[in-house]
Structures are given as structure tokens and as C-alpha cells.
Amino acid sequence: MDIWIINHYAVPPQVSGGTRHYDFGTELACRGHRVVLWLSTFNHHQRRFLSPAERQRAEEKSPPNLELKWIWSYPHRGNDWRRVLNMFTFSLLLLWHGMFRRKPDVILASSPHLLAPIAGWVLSLLGPSRFILEVRDLWPDALVAMGLRNRPAIWLMRKMELFLYYRSQKIIVLSEGIRERLIARGISPDRVILIPNGVYLERYRILHSPETVRHTFGFNGRFVCLYAGAIGPINGLEVVIKAAWLLRESPDFLFVLAGDGPERKRLEKMACEYSLANVKFLGSLSKEVLPSLLNAADVLLACSAPVELFRMVRPNKLFDYLAVGRPIVSNIDGETRKIIEDTGVGRHVRKDDPQAMVEGILYYYRHPEEYERVRENAWKFLRDHGDRRQHALLLEKVLCEPNHSSQEPSPA
CATH class of the missing domain: 3.40.50.2000 (Glycogen Phosphorylase B;)
Known part of the structure; x- marks a missing residue:
């Protein structure tokens, strides 16, 4: 045909x-x-x-x-x-x-x-x-x-x-x-x-070792909180910069934004004005590079602006995140929240609340034993639905x- x-x-x-x-x-x-x-x-x-x-x-x-x-x-x-x-x-x-x-x-x-x-x-x-x-x-x-x-x-x-x-x-x-x-x-x-x-599950079966990727991008020794995706008004990423500000005194944490869009320059300026040494912008990455980068993070962040219509969205990044089996901290309500909570792959936090995002991040920082369970749950969901x-x-x-x-x- x-x-x-x-x-x-x-x-x-x-x-x-x-x-x-x-x-x-x-x-x-x-x-x-x-x-x-x-x-x-x-x-x-x-x-x-x-x-x-x-x-x-x-x-x-x-x-x-x-x-x-x-x-x-x-x-x-x-x-x-x-x-x-x-x-x-x-x-x-x-x-x-x-x-x-x-x-x-x-x-x-x-x-x-x-x-x-x-x-x-x-x-x-x-x-x-x-x-x-x-x-x-x-x-x-x-x-x-x-x-x-x-x-x-x-x-x-x-x-x-x-x-x-x-x-x-x-x-x-x-x-x-x-x-x-x-x-x-x-x-x-x-x-x-x-x-x-x-996702194409095959793209996530052969990944570069997390240690190699962390060394390449300068993540060594840090607890990496990664957002990967578009950087636009609908993504509501100010909350990530504010969460980084709340953790600015702790050398353990690094916030990474991988992507591009009309809001990137404003967020970079915001991070500069806050004098944040714990925020890194990587720019856009191809689907060939992205899986290994996600796999090298400790926590993955999913955000959106406070718009009711986004309750019915299942963003691409959610499935990319699930494919590497890393915990997700998300403020996206509706279908995204239901998948994360029902599957047991992360924590939903209040929208536009940087303190709530920090608490979600700290939960996984303090409970490394959760990682294997998250990985198993994520892969089961993808095999069945993704x-x-x-x-x-x-x-x-x-x-x-x-x-x-x-x-x-x-x-x-």
C-alpha cells in the first residue's frame, strides 16, 4: 500500500x-x-x-x-x-x-x-x-x-x-x-x-555507561535533576530554576535543562541573576544521544504551565523518561499524573511550587532503594502500553x- x-x-x-x-x-x-x-x-x-x-x-x-x-x-x-x-x-x-x-x-x-x-x-x-x-x-x-x-x-x-x-x-x-x-x-x-x-524500546537497550556520560557532561559526583524537552512558555520551567535556588547551598545537586526554545534565554538570564552555579543548559540533543543522557540522571523532571487543557496531555518526554527507568518528579496533572502514580514511577508535586519540587527530589535522594522498583514498574508499563x-x-x-x-x- x-x-x-x-x-x-x-x-x-x-x-x-x-x-x-x-x-x-x-x-x-x-x-x-x-x-x-x-x-x-x-x-x-x-x-x-x-x-x-x-x-x-x-x-x-x-x-x-x-x-x-x-x-x-x-x-x-x-x-x-x-x-x-x-x-x-x-x-x-x-x-x-x-x-x-x-x-x-x-x-x-x-x-x-x-x-x-x-x-x-x-x-x-x-x-x-x-x-x-x-x-x-x-x-x-x-x-x-x-x-x-x-x-x-x-x-x-x-x-x-x-x-x-x-x-x-x-x-x-x-x-x-x-x-x-x-x-x-x-x-x-x-x-x-x-x-x-x-518509544522504540530498542533505542534504550544499548546505552553508554552512566559514568561515561556523567564525565562527558561534567556531572561527576552530583545528584542530577534533569529536564529534557522543549523550553517554551507552555513548559513552565521557572519552577525548576527556583527549585535550584532553594538547593543552591548544597553542592550535591545539579539541575540540567537539555533542550531549546523561546524561553531558554530568559531562564538562562534568571539563573545568572540568581548566581546559580548548580544549573546547566545543554541545548537540543538528538534521539541518538538522549537515551544515554537520561540514563545518566538521578531524577527526571516533567513540568507544564498551569493550564487546565494540559490535563489531557501525555507528553513525549514522559515515555522517554519511562524508558530509562529513572524516578520522575512531575507537576503535570491529569493523564500524566495518573500514569506516574498508578505505575509507581515517580511523585506528583504541586504546580508552580518549587518547595514541593525540592521535596520530591529529596525523597529519591534519601531513598536510593526505590530505584530498582521504579525501573521494573516503568518497563512493565512500556511493554504493555508504550x-x-x-x-x-x-x-x-x-x-x-x-x-x-x-x-x-x-x-x-
Whole structure:
């Protein structure tokens, strides 16, 4: 079967970012399908263009049946008009390049922004191809929660959102909360399929020794509290800097932030103003490096801004953290909290409370006997619920399912 996967922000494992769609493309290609992954030459996480050598390396490491189709998009540094232009240019060029190619049997188009899925839907009409939407984030709800007040923009995105919901054969979601939200909006439960985030467990079986990694990054002799992921407003990372300030007098503790984003410079300035010698920023790391770094930490930190909508999120980093079996200290409520507490892999702490975060960290500092239990619990959860190979089998079933039903009528 010929499959197109569209994700503006998809990356191969050699580059910083989420590899969900590259991994799915790899699995589908290895199962005999011909897959084209449409992705951008501009890396959203690092705010830079990938070099021709980087793109060539990714292509050489991909299986024969997986084609990486790189689309240029306008560069941006923050959440201004340039980022909007970045979305428009990717989507328009996707439409242009896609028009002149033989159409696939099915197109899977992923959010969060809605322009690329709209382009994917248009291309599906030219096939005709089956069209499947993946909702990784609820737009415009997430933007409104983060402060968007432009009513015409919100109205337009709401119309685009509903348009896509009612014109897709199936809708793939990443969390139960998003699934329930769509069903509450009138989408048939049979059309909404949960395929959560997960990890390639094989990437975490062969790791560099923690001692080697700790020496490389200068962690020797410290109790390392590591956050790995995007550094933006939605991540609420001020609390990490404030927790580091509370432990500034103890030489044992080191707070490490591995990632990049629009908030990084502000947090670096904040750490400098506090004269914190126990905070280190590493920048973005690829999926090839990240597992060994996580495995070298003592405690892993998961944070978000105090936004109600994030209760229905299962962030990528949660599954990366689980894969190394290190204790997690998290202030993310909802589904993330339920997984951490039910699985017994960490402690949930109050949001925006650096003292609570410190107490969570100190618990594992004082109870090293907990580590083996955490590791066993984490791996059991991933084997049962977070194995990306198993998720790829479910995706294959969804993609191969004939379109027996017509789309539901759009609401008036």
C-alpha cells in the first residue's frame, strides 16, 4: 500500500525533536508498504535549517521503502508572524509538490497546526485517497489557553478544526482526554482511535555507561535533576530554576535543562541573576544521544504551565523518561499524573511550587532503594502500553481499513 504521512515537525532520530512519525514510517516500510514522510527542512526545535549533509545522513539510514520528502518553510525564532508564515509556506509547498506526484492509497496528516492537514485533505481529493487526521494537540483551544485573544483567528481555526474532523475517515488521538473532547463535540466514538505516544524500546537497550556520560557532561559526583524537552512558555520551567535556588547551598545537586526554545534565554538570564552555579543548559540533543543522557540522571523532571487543557496531555518526554527507568518528579496533572502514580514511577508535586519540587527530589535522594522498583514498574508499563512497534501495528490496521462509511454530516 502507498502511504503518505504529513507532519510539519517530524524529524529523524539524528535530529532533535519528536520521531513518532519517522518511527511509524520506518515500521510501515519494513512491513512492505511504500511510505513518503513529508517534513520540513527547518527544524522547529533548534530554529535552524538542516544541512544537506544532515538530510542525506537521515535518508541513508532510512529503510528502502521510506522516502523523506523535505519541504522548505520560512525560518522563525519565536511565536510571531514569521512562525505563521512558516506554517503557510510549508503547507502551500506541500500542496504544490504533492499535486505532481502519483497519489497514495491513504494520507495521514498530523496537527497541531491545521494548515498542513488542510493541504493533505485537498491532496486526498486528487487521488482519490483516504484521508486520516491525527490530532496531537487541540487547536485553537491550546492557543487560547496560552493567551491568544484574536477572535477572528480563533473563529477561523475553529471552523478549520471542525472541517477536518468531519472530513476524515478516522481521527487518531494521543490521549484519552482528547478522545473524550472530540466525542463530546459530536464525533462518533468509532471514528476516534487512541494511539498514544511511546518509544522504540530498542533505542534504550544499548546505552553508554552512566559514568561515561556523567564525565562527558561534567556531572561527576552530583545528584542530577534533569529536564529534557522543549523550553517554551507552555513548559513552565521557572519552577525548576527556583527549585535550584532553594538547593543552591548544597553542592550535591545539579539541575540540567537539555533542550531549546523561546524561553531558554530568559531562564538562562534568571539563573545568572540568581548566581546559580548548580544549573546547566545543554541545548537540543538528538534521539541518538538522549537515551544515554537520561540514563545518566538521578531524577527526571516533567513540568507544564498551569493550564487546565494540559490535563489531557501525555507528553513525549514522559515515555522517554519511562524508558530509562529513572524516578520522575512531575507537576503535570491529569493523564500524566495518573500514569506516574498508578505505575509507581515517580511523585506528583504541586504546580508552580518549587518547595514541593525540592521535596520530591529529596525523597529519591534519601531513598536510593526505590530505584530498582521504579525501573521494573516503568518497563512493565512500556511493554504493555508504550511500545511503538505495537502502536505501529495498530496504525497499520487503521490505515489499511477500507472506507466503508461516509463522513458524518458537518454541524450546521
